[in-house]
Amino acid sequence: MTRTHWLFGDQLGPAFLGAGDGEGPSREAPVVMIESRAVFRRRRFHRAKAHLILSAMRHRAAELGDRVTYVRADTYREGLAAVGRGPVTVHHPTSRAALALVRSLDDVTVLPPRGFLVGQDDFRAWADGQRGLRMESFYRHVRRDHDLLMDGGSPAGGTWNLDHENREPPPRGRRTLGAPAPYKPRESDVDEEVRHDLDRWERDGDVSFVGRDGPRRFPASRREARTALKRFLSERLEGFGAHEDAMLAGDGVMSHSLLSSSLNLGLLDPAECVESAEAAWRAGEAPLNSVEGFVRQVAGWREYVWHLYWYFGEDYRSSNELGHTAALPDWWNELDADAVSARCLATVLRQVRDTGWTHHIPRLMVLGSHALQRGWDPAAVTDWFHRCFVDGYDWVMLPNVVGMSQYADGGRMTTKPYTSGGAYIDRMSDLCGPCRYRPDRRVGEDACPFTAGYWNFLHRHRGTLEHNARISRAVHGLDRLKDLSALLDQERERGEGPP
Structure with a gap:
């Protein structure tokens, strides 16, 4: 049959x-x-x-x-x-x-699952033999096993990770990176039908949505996804690497691929993405740092997150090592960017509201960092990311948010909390210049919410974090803050209102 x-x-x-x-x-x-x-x-x-x-x-x-x-x-x-x-x-x-x-x-x-490079049994065999489940070790394992960016038994170019070349701040004085525009699909009658049905569902009161649904920005078919991949490889991959971690208020996409939703819908296979990128490097069409950065995102991080979702088990969902329980405020849930004064946060919330997407650094170092500093419930934060991003699925967001962004697993996935003061955002973006808050101010009307929030976070969790080698030096810096008491009073008064 x-x-x-x-x-x-x-x-x-x-x-x-x-x-x-x-x-x-x-x-x-x-x-x-x-x-x-x-x-x-x-x-x-x-x-x-x-x-x-x-x-x-x-x-x-x-x-x-x-x-x-x-x-x-x-x-x-x-x-x-x-x-x-x-x-x-x-x-x-x-x-x-x-x-x-x-x-x-x-x-x-x-x-068996499809859409990933590494089988579940293969990952478990690798993981069971590790003392710590660090992405870098797994990434090297994938590169070797799949012969990705390898020259014999050695990594292409002599080093595994070129991340140090991919952390440049944005070009000074430029509103945009100047990369060619990403592929943008043309809507069809199917899109019109979908929009009509969603309108009807909302009118009926059966379903409620958040955010805006403008013309579709992401591929909805295999043909569109293949076109988007080809456009990225031929026109945008070359400039992807150096400014991979940078942010610009007037350029939300920079040189990023915008392929995550296509991969997560199954429209693209990861092998075709990374093998095509490697072919571009070997043909001299893209520099190694850009290609390695893209391969690390797809063959490293994406695979790692998928497998940790299953490997850690269902109990991982309730991880909350820092004891964060605060509810997400209404302005956040409604993506009310207009209620926010802090320019970095308002800009990123506006991008999410209008497109359902922003790249990994705004997700981690603006949205996730703010949630971590405010002590919001990591399960609620995970659900928010799942709901509000076009590429968000349970397997995507659970490890990314619980493990990396909110450090709710206490370090099973990452070695430190990923949060910072305003100085990092100032260095890696053009967002701070016109902002009413100053990144170097901890206390006062112009105190940066991220700078004050960072020190408040370290103070709240000093007992846990002072033993972490990667962040203990910053924790001990609390002893040098003469305005710590005033900062803590200020943060209590600020509450959960929009910064």
Whole structure:
């Protein structure tokens, strides 16, 4: 009997249908796709994210034609029941909740995961042999095993990590980096239909969204994703590396690839991305520091996060080593950038509100750092990132936020909390110049919320952090602050209002 194959909304590329390796559905297998309203009811997603996911699903269904049965239902269970199916196969879903669902269903066979370079058994074998699960060690393991940027047994260029070349501040006096514009898709009738349906859901009071849904910015089909990848490789990869960690108020995308949503929807495979980038370097079309930085993001960090999500287990979700319990304030939940005076935070919130995306440094060193300094509940922060970013999924955000951004796991994933005062933002951006707050001020009306927040955070957690070799020197700097008492009083008075 031919089994029907079920495609989830983040399994939309060719790798999930008949790859010919014996571990997937046959090339002739009928397909079912289920658009579940309950998924959008459970969380208040960014409107642009909901639009992108539904547009991508409907584009894929249109490509598959008569092969697919596309069901719009309240839940996945109802959708499957409506199909009147026999045996079903499905590739390993990307969340624990979805995996539990498919395993609870009769006559459903779960196939191996797709869309990643490293198998789960391979990662576990590597991890079980490590004294600490550090990304750099895993990244080198992936490079060796997949022969990525290698010259024989050595890393290309003689060094594994060129991060030291990729931390330059933005060019002084420039409003933009000057990189060629990223690929921008052209909307279709499918997008118009999706937007009409989302409007109707909101009018019915059934579903509520946050953020704005302008013209779609991210690929919703394999063809668009391939075009976006080619545009990045040919026009933007060359300038990606040096200013990878920089921020500019007038240039939210810099030279970043904007491919994360396409990878996480399954429209692109990581192997084609990193192998194409390496080919560009070997052809002399992009410098090694840019290519290595991109490969590290895709073959290093993305793979690492995916596997830690499963390796750490479900209990990792409730990690809260710093005991942070404060609720997220309304202005944050509503992406109310206009309520915020701090220019860095207002700029980044505005980018998220308008696009559902911002690159990794604003996420980590502006949004995440502010949440960490304010002591917000890491589970709520994780949920916020999941809901508000077009590339956010449970597997993406749980390790990224709980582990790296909020240090809620106490160092299982990273060696120190990633937070800083305003001096870092000032050095790596043009955001501080016109701001009403001064990055070198801790106390007073013009005290930078990040500078004051940083020292307040160190004071609150001194007992924990003074034994951490990577941050103990900063903690002991508290002893030199003559205005510490005034700073702490100021932070108590500031409360949870927008800075």
